[in-house]
Amino acid sequence: MSNMVMPxxxxxxxxxxxxxxxxxxxxxxxxxxNELVGPMLRFMLPMLIGYTAGYNIYGQRGGVIGLFTTxxxxxxxxxxxxxxxxxxxxxxSWLLKKFDENxxxxxxxxxxxxxxxxxxxIIGMILALIGYVTIGPVFNAVVIFFSNGINWMMQEGLLxxxxxxxxxxxVLFLNNAINHxxxxxxxxxxxxxxxKSIVFTVDSxxxxxxxxxxxxxxxxxxxxxxxxxxxxxxAGIAGIGEVYFPFILANPIMILxxxxxxxxxxxxxxLLDGGLVGMPSPGSLLMIxxxxxxxxxxxxxxxxxxxxxxxxxxxxxxxxxxGSPDEKESAATLSMVDNISAGNVTAENKxxxxxxxxxxxxxxxxxxxxxxxGSSAMGATVLKNRxxxxxxxxxxxxxxxxxxxxxxxxxxxxxxxxxxxxKISLNSKKAIFxxxxxxxxxxxxxxxxxxxxxxxKL
Numbered sequence: 001m002s003n004m005v006m007p008x009x010x011x012x013x014x015x016x017x018x019x020x021x022x023x024x025x026x027x028x029x030x031x032x033x034n035e036l037v038g039p040m041l042r043f044m045l046p047m048l049i050g051y052t053a054g055y056n057i058y059g060q061r062g063g064v065i066g067l068f069t070t071x072x073x074x075x076x077x078x079x080x081x082x083x084x085x086x087x088x089x090x091x092x093s094w095l096l097k098k099f100d101e102n103x104x105x106x107x108x109x110x111x112x113x114x115x116x117x118x119x120x121x122i123i124g125m126i127l128a129l130i131g132y133v134t135i136g137p138v139f140n141a142v143v144i145f146f147s148n149g150i151n152w153m154m155q156e157g158l159l160x161x162x163x164x165x166x167x168x169x170x171v172l173f174l175n176n177a178i179n180h181x182x183x184x185x186x187x188x189x190x191x192x193x194x195x196k197s198i199v200f201t202v203d204s205x206x207x208x209x210x211x212x213x214x215x216x217x218x219x220x221x222x223x224x225x226x227x228x229x230x231x232x233x234x235a236g237i238a239g240i241g242e243v244y245f246p247f248i249l250a251n252p253i254m255i256l257x258x259x260x261x262x263x264x265x266x267x268x269x270x271l272l273d274g275g276l277v278g279m280p281s282p283g284s285l286l287m288i289x290x291x292x293x294x295x296x297x298x299x300x301x302x303x304x305x306x307x308x309x310x311x312x313x314x315x316x317x318x319x320x321x322x323g324s325p326d327e328k329e330s331a332a333t334l335s336m337v338d339n340i341s342a343g344n345v346t347a348e349n350k351x352x353x354x355x356x357x358x359x360x361x362x363x364x365x366x367x368x369x370x371x372x373x374g375s376s377a378m379g380a381t382v383l384k385n386r387x388x389x390x391x392x393x394x395x396x397x398x399x400x401x402x403x404x405x406x407x408x409x410x411x412x413x414x415x416x417x418x419x420x421x422x423k424i425s426l427n428s429k430k431a432i433f434x435x436x437x438x439x440x441x442x443x444x445x446x447x448x449x450x451x452x453x454x455x456x457k458l
Contacts, residue, residue, distance in 0.1 A: 003370075003403040004053040005184075009279075011048055015040045016278020021197050021279065027294050035210065041192055042433060046074055048087040052087025056403050061100075061116070065124045072128030076136020080192065082185040084131065084139045092127045096120060119376050146186050150199060154270050158423050160263035161200055165258045172278030184279060196275035196293050201265065204276075204283035207304035208261025209244045211311030212254055216247055219316055221324040224250060239284030242379065253318055261311025265303040274299030316399055360410060360430050362452045364396060368402045368414040368422050376400065376414075379439030383413065386445050412449060416438070 005012075008272050015037070021027055054066020066089035099119055142429030153159045182430040187199035204417045210232050212429050217228035231243045248255050269275065274296045280287035285304075367383060369376035376399040396454060398406060402414060402422045409431050414422045416435040423433055432451060436444040452458065 003056055003401045004049050004089065005082075007052050007401075008045070008048040009405075012045060012279055013287070014046060016276075016280070018193065019195075019277040020291055020293060023293075026277070034392075041080050041188055043074060045188075046070055046081045049082060050089035051084040053086060054093035057090055057093040058097040061096060061120060063122050065092045065127075066090070066123040068092070068120075069127040069131055071075050072131030072326050073136040073139065076132035077140040078138050079138060079144065080185060081136065082188065083142070083249075087135060087139075088127065088131050091379045092124060095127070096123055099123065105227070107356075129135065144189075150186055154198065157267070157270060157271050159198065160266040163259045163266065164318060165264035166202055166263060167208075167255055177362075187279065191277055194275075196277050197277045197297060198266070198269045200276035200279055200291065200298075201269060201303070202262075204280045204288060205262060205265050205304060205307060206236055206239070206241060206283055206288070207265055207307035208258045208284060208311040209241060210238060211261050211308035211313075212257045212315045213244060213247065214308070215257060215312045215315030215319060216251075216254070219319040219324075234378075236285050239280075239287060240375075241283055247251075253322060255316055256313035257311045259317060260307075260314040261307040264310040268303040268306055269299060272299035274303050276300070318333060343451065360455065362455050364409050365395060365397045365404065365411045365413065366405050366409040367397065367446070368405055368418070369439070370377045370401070370413055370418060372404060375439045379413065382439065383445055383448065386449065387452075390449055392449070392456075392457075392458060395452065400404030411448070411451070413439075413445075431448045 005408060018033065018040070019037050020031040021028050023037060024034065025150025026034075046435060047070055051063045051067040055063035057066075064319045066085075069088040069114070070085045073081045073088055079082065100116075103119075119149040148160065154163070164391045183199050183202055187197040190197035213228045213235065215233045216224050217232065219225075220228060228247065231247065234240050238456040248258070274293040275293075276288065276296075277293050278291045280291045288300065288304070336386065365383065366375045378397040381395050387393075387395055387397070398409075400406060402418045403425045405422060405426045407414060407426065407428070409428065410453070411432045411434065412422050412426060413434045413436060414439070419433060434448060434451075
């Protein structure tokens, strides 16, 4: 899901800024510019998702049929069809790809263009009609059902209970799937109807995680204590929430602090009628401010601040009662200062390596994560600094989504859980695949350096 949405986040942010400025409750209401908001939300954004999903699977042809079939579910529904686009885009491009592999390849020379256009057009037409008749109405009902459910939770004061599911999901790197696959369609539907939505703040509210990190910065031990302040800056200003996850993985009970903070924030947002007009991505304080309508400034500020304070207090209480893990137990916590300044970390574990035969020189390394942003971007920075520290030059390091890896990559570094997806995406006989447990821990790259020295004869 994140591979469909992440490449288009700039368009989502642009739409959110237009909405924040020009809707009737916006900062500078403008009736003419406000006419852009509805069509962009209903047509442009789902079409971008459908095209991107199709392109990820089958290139340009996949993108075209993904967009084409997405129109069927858009027109067949009265709500923004993000979920429908996430189904039709991959499904239609995959079917077209299978058709080309099994039937299109048997076409006689000279008829390729005719068959290619007819196959895309006919398959696309059939799926668009099916989407219009079935998927569009079904997801229309599903979105309305969940939207009404969240509205009911808001009315009954139960919305804070979402923190019980959201906080563990975030730490397990399911935040993108939950946010873009479940919450975003509901939030955009509510924003279209009411001008804003509290649901945008469930995942993007960085106040509680900043409060948790602040308690670790003051009362934690070892590297966790030293690196938490920088993690706060990265999460709060840069909006890369993934830097917070390893601190919780190192001391899982601390997730109770974040849950308490998020529950408090959501309670106050309901009570004070807060919310955002669009998804703040990345989820930094700056982006949240940009997506805040003028009638929700006070509510959002108080809710985020209260979430920070409650998370800090609960985190402090937990650390005072249970203490912090010792240095060995907190090995999963990231040494952010050392990583960014290319300091040295003692090697502890070798990474798992899967490579094909050959001795090709390493020129391009891709660090891949689920979405191609956040953790892989920081991992690429860590690896660049490690190469610089070890005096290794002439190697390009990129970051990418696991489903969209540069075909020229000589080495791919990714998490073990998405290693197979990366291998399928690249489908290269020359590339080396290395799985790591933690992108931001320098000792995880010892094996990378060893292979580079061997292959490049350094």
